[in-house]
Amino acid sequence: MTAAERIEELRREINRHNHNYYVLNAPEISDRDFDMLLKELEALEKEHPEFADPLSPTQRVGSDLVQGFESAEHIHPMLSLSNTYSIGEVDEWFGRVSQGLGGEEFDVVGEMKFDGTSISLIYEDGRLVRAVTRGDGVRGDVVTANVKTIKSIPLQLQGEGWPRFFEIRGEILMPWKEFERLNREREFNEEPLFANPRNAAAGTLKTLDTREVARRGLDAYFYYLIGPELPADNHFDNMMAARRWGFKVSDIMTRLHSLEEVDSFISHWDVRRKELPVATDGLVFKVNSLRQQLNLGFTAKSPRWAIAYKFAAERALTKLRFVSFEVGRMGIVTPVANLEPVLLSGTVVKRASLHNEDIIRSLDIHEGDMLYVEKGGEIIPKITGVDQSGRRPGALPVEFVSHCPACGAPLVRVEGEAAWQCPDKFGCPPQIAGRVEHFVGRKMMNIDGVGEETAQLFMNAGLVRNIADLYDLTMADMMRLPGFGERSARKVLDSLEASKTVPFDRVVYALSIPFVGDTVAKKITRAFPSIDLLMQASAAELAATKDIGPRIADSVIEYFANPANRSIVERLRAAGLQMEAVVADDARQTDLLAGKSVVISGTFTRHSRDEYKELIERNGGKNVGSISKKTDFVLAGDNMGPSKRDKATSLGIPLVDEDTFLKMIGE
């Protein structure tokens, strides 16, 4: 076989495995075997630059080269859908369609209305040539490089029968799980949170750093095929063909034959949508036959052959008591709306984040305003509007504070962002408290006896002013504190002692270096396996680490450049904390899990998901994507999705927690 042939073969194979994994959720080979194919292809492409192809699966990783966005005109304008919130209006639409078709019979396709950001893809000769955002409907931004990083989107089509040239439209989405992960990470870094997965997906797609896009786990569902030579004369069959070519087409898409079926589709999905892995904001109904679609045509804004039924957002109106300004661990000041308690989807809401100054301004919030609070499915309730009619005459607009509400330092604006920050890292009490609370946390140093209150007590008594002071605490010091007995003091000392065995990567995570969360800490400590190597690393060396961008690199440099931080690190070293990584024995292989097929679900504390995957494979097991009869057990973490849990229970598949699993493999 020539190199060119092998390259071709590898690209085909890898594309097929990507499709199995990201679209069908049914991987056939282990991650390790997949990586080996990818590595082989990378090596061959490096050796033979003459066969380079921008659509090769090796090109999905993204680069951090900054690219601006060109704009391009859509071949067919991207229209919107007419919306309704009432079943009655869907029924009326059904009547209008029937009338428009002169009483002819028609079928309707019911589908989810995905709540992400729409995308138009152009394929030529089976290859993705362009991806454009909706923009103003006539022109959009060309985001091909970013879209290429979304692994469920085929770069090269599979199967056969695709037209030489066509357009396909769909929705780019950030699955709930990724959204929550991203926001947890942003919360840790005190970066502004994304309000919902739609904003997160749209924001990510417009990110200039494709490597960051690749990291964010976007997904895409497709729902509209356009072109002169489509395979079928109806929407449903065209979408099924698109699915065979490799596109992710939701299997919720259903042919409906009567108004009754439309109505029961609505009642069913209004409830069940909460179990889906992605956000939806309604349903879409489309006339199935393309000939009938053509007969019905378009209004200026939307097709007459389709209608969107929107789910009602759960919303309440309540009075703003006051806005408080809270200072986090990184000094970012967050405005919080303190509300008259109100019941919203089963929970009492008293507080909602207003995120930043721009949001207060754009909502034009005044003191004592009546505010709309919504809970979309997001965890954090959000303020979506003001009922102007309830405003008291003479009420003043809410102003953002100019000085730190905790220490009085003048605030500074975070470059390029809407956030304000208190610059006094070492003197501002909530920042110090935040760092101590983070340091003692379960996933960091796991100092059992010290919770939020105890940390506060130590700080108020002047015993702790930074994380290193914790290791100077004595029995006598603690026993002088109100309500602190010998037992609690002993517990603190014991857990401080135990923390000296916490691995190096968690020590680095515990330091509260901006942008260094648990995953980043693992990556940098793998590349720089001791504190000395890490402190000596240059920004360029750090940024050369896989998945570490210049922003993280600069933050690490800035942290260690500060003498106060260096002295804290030296004191922690002197106290006996782990300042070197223990080199893992990579060669350790067993067949403890030989022949076992394992699904990983939920979130874990002892290892990352990727590490668990590796542990399964190293012990002879196979990690698979979805639960089936063939699954031997589910490695179940926290927050395992209810549908997965139900499926496992109904098939009688055992759930194994992480501690039990580690025992099983003798760790």
Ligand code: IVH
């Ligand atoms: S069809 C000409 N189908 O909703 C009609 N749109 O308000 C083309 N959307 O911009 C759109 N799910 O971003 C269609 N199953 C679905 C959809 C869907 C979400 C979005 C899409 C569009 C907007 C229209």
